[in-house]
Amino acid sequence: MFKLRDEIVKLYKKAATSLPSDVEAALKSAHAEERSNAKATLSAILENIRLARKTERPICQDTGVPVFFLKVPFGISHLELKSTIIEATRIATEKVPLRANAVDVLTDKNSGDNTGIGFPVIYPEETRRSKLIADLMLKGAGCENIGQLYRLPAEELKAERDLEGVRKCVLDAVYRAQGKGCPPYIIGVGIGASNDQVTRLAKEQLMRKLEDKNKHEVLSALEERLLGDINQLGIGPLGLGGKTTAIGVKIGVNHRHPASYFVDVSICCWASRRARLIYEDAR
Amino acid sequence: MNVKNIKRINLPLTKEEVLSLHTCDMVLINGQIVTGRDRLHKFLFDEKPSLKKIPFNFEGTILYHCGPVIKKTAKGFELIAGGPTTSMRVEMYEHQIILEYGLRGIMGKGGMGKQTLNALKKNGCVYLHTIGGAAVYLAERVKKVVGVWKLEEFGMAEAMWVFDVEDFPAIVTMDAHGRSLHEEIERNSYNEFKKLMRSPS
Numbered sequence: 001m002f003k004l005r006d007e008i009v010k011l012y013k014k015a016a017t018s019l020p021s022d023v024e025a026a027l028k029s030a031h032a033e034e035r036s037n038a039k040a041t042l043s044a045i046l047e048n049i050r051l052a053r054k055t056e057r058p059i060c061q062d063t064g065v066p067v068f069f070l071k072v073p074f075g076i077s078h079l080e081l082k083s084t085i086i087e088a089t090r091i092a093t094e095k096v097p098l099r100a101n102a103v104d105v106l107t108d109k110n111s112g113d114n115t116g117i118g119f120p121v122i123y124p125e126e127t128r129r130s131k132l133i134a135d136l137m138l139k140g141a142g143c144e145n146i147g148q149l150y151r152l153p154a155e156e157l158k159a160e161r162d163l164e165g166v167r168k169c170v171l172d173a174v175y176r177a178q179g180k181g182c183p184p185y186i187i188g189v190g191i192g193a194s195n196d197q198v199t200r201l202a203k204e205q206l207m208r209k210l211e212d213k214n215k216h217e218v219l220s221a222l223e224e225r226l227l228g229d230i231n232q233l234g235i236g237p238l239g240l241g242g243k244t245t246a247i248g249v250k251i252g253v254n255h256r257h258p259a260s261y262f263v264d265v266s267i268c269c270w271a272s273r274r275a276r277l278i279y280e281d282a283r
Numbered sequence: 284m285n286v287k288n289i290k291r292i293n294l295p296l297t298k299e300e301v302l303s304l305h306t307c308d309m310v311l312i313n314g315q316i317v318t319g320r321d322r323l324h325k326f327l328f329d330e331k332p333s334l335k336k337i338p339f340n341f342e343g344t345i346l347y348h349c350g351p352v353i354k355k356t357a358k359g360f361e362l363i364a365g366g367p368t369t370s371m372r373v374e375m376y377e378h379q380i381i382l383e384y385g386l387r388g389i390m391g392k393g394g395m396g397k398q399t400l401n402a403l404k405k406n407g408c409v410y411l412h413t414i415g416g417a418a419v420y421l422a423e424r425v426k427k428v429v430g431v432w433k434l435e436e437f438g439m440a441e442a443m444w445v446f447d448v449e450d451f452p453a454i455v456t457m458d459a460h461g462r463s464l465h466e467e468i469e470r471n472s473y474n475e476f477k478k479l480m481r482s483p484s
Contacts, residue, residue: 058363141369180392180423182392182416234471238412269415
């Protein structure tokens with residue numbers, strides 16, 4: 001597992017220092033569209049992306065909570081994978097470097113190496129394929145703090161248990177977030193039966209590429225509609241006003257209970273740091 | 284918003300200089316600033332250490348909401364990445380800290396609330412908004428890490444760092460005259476929000 005460990009260290013470095021090309025392209029086209037201060041803000045952001053890549057330094061000082069979504073080939077021990085990831089996290093914290101962000105809830109002590117109880121977050125799932133796929137997201141706390149969970153119906157929003165209700169939840173979450181989580185945002189939405197499941201589903205949507213089209217026609221239309229709606233709010237890059245408050249909306253669904261309709265809205269800052277490792281010789 | 288003026292400012296600032304700054308002015312900061320986030324704010328709020336107990340000069344300077352990535356090298360501390368953190372988290376402490384320590388500027392991202400806005404007006408202080416996430420871009424404007432306080436106790440991200448900055452860019456978004464750009468943008472977005480929340484019939 002040493003080779004895999006080193007590949008995961010590299011994955012950390014890539015995620016922290018090099019923004020995905022689809023996100024960068026979306027910020028570039030927003031820059032072309034905007035005027036005055038929104039444009040100046042996006043110029044600085046684009047310059048930062050370029051500098052971070054060139055000097056191999058973290059795009060943002062908050063290197064976040066590492067979240068792994070794994071597709072694990074049959075027969076590979078999840079336990080062993082987990083300890084490999086933890087080891088790689090310790091090395092990456094020093095090597096990249098990442099900011100140490102794991103704080104003990106009871107003592108307030110920072111572990112110093114980004115590992116601790118449930119830290120990093122790891123979601124393994126078995127696959128029939130022979131390759132191991134590790135998707136890593138470094139989720140900054142500024143945007144994590146502004147996510148919202150809704151339980152429909154929500155009377156105060158006049159949001160019923162349908163996709164129109166979902167649209168209202170998303171708008172409410174972004175309106176409330178204003179510029180606090182570093183817009184332009186990417187919005188992940190999860191709909192389903194239980195609150196723990198939809199929060200994970202919402203976060204998983206943030207791993208999709210911006211150009212990825214939803215396989216459900218009706219959700220694809222809602223994603224597009226919501227992107228237009230959000231950009232009417234005028235919050236703009238970093239909340240200083242402008243046309244670009246979001247660059248993507250991605251929605252995922254699970255089945256729900258007849259009595260439950262949970263909607264989670266997970267918000268990601270413009271520095272959407274995600275990276276993928278495809279590991280061939282996992283077995 | 285449109286940037287109105289670009290002003291180069293040198294620290295420490297006087298009250299008169301602060302009063303000459305207005306919302307939507309862009310500033311380029313020069314001199315020594317200090318960092319502080321959640322833990323430092325709680326500490327200053329609860330313990331109220333006297334200025335004599337703080338090893339750096341607070342008066343007339345800018346308190347920057349930032350938890351940097353810093354590497355210790357043979358030559359000293361090297362700033363790797365240092366953008367702003369969300370300011371709203373320290374809203375409950377800031378008004379007292381402005382009053383107690385004679386700060387002339389608070390810098391972060393996302394803006395702050397009513398209590399801080401009132402404290403800015405009362406004490407002659409401004410809120411400066413800098414570029415969230417632009418950690419390398421902003422670190423390039425920090426010429427030197429001058430010192431640190433509470434590193435052992437609070438850790439790297441939460442310690443108070445002193446940075447020597449050159450033409451560090453920020454925008455005045457809350458001034459000492461009671462104006463807040465964040466309030467204005469929120470109000471405008473509320474009107475749009477209400478329209479969008481109406482379901483199509």
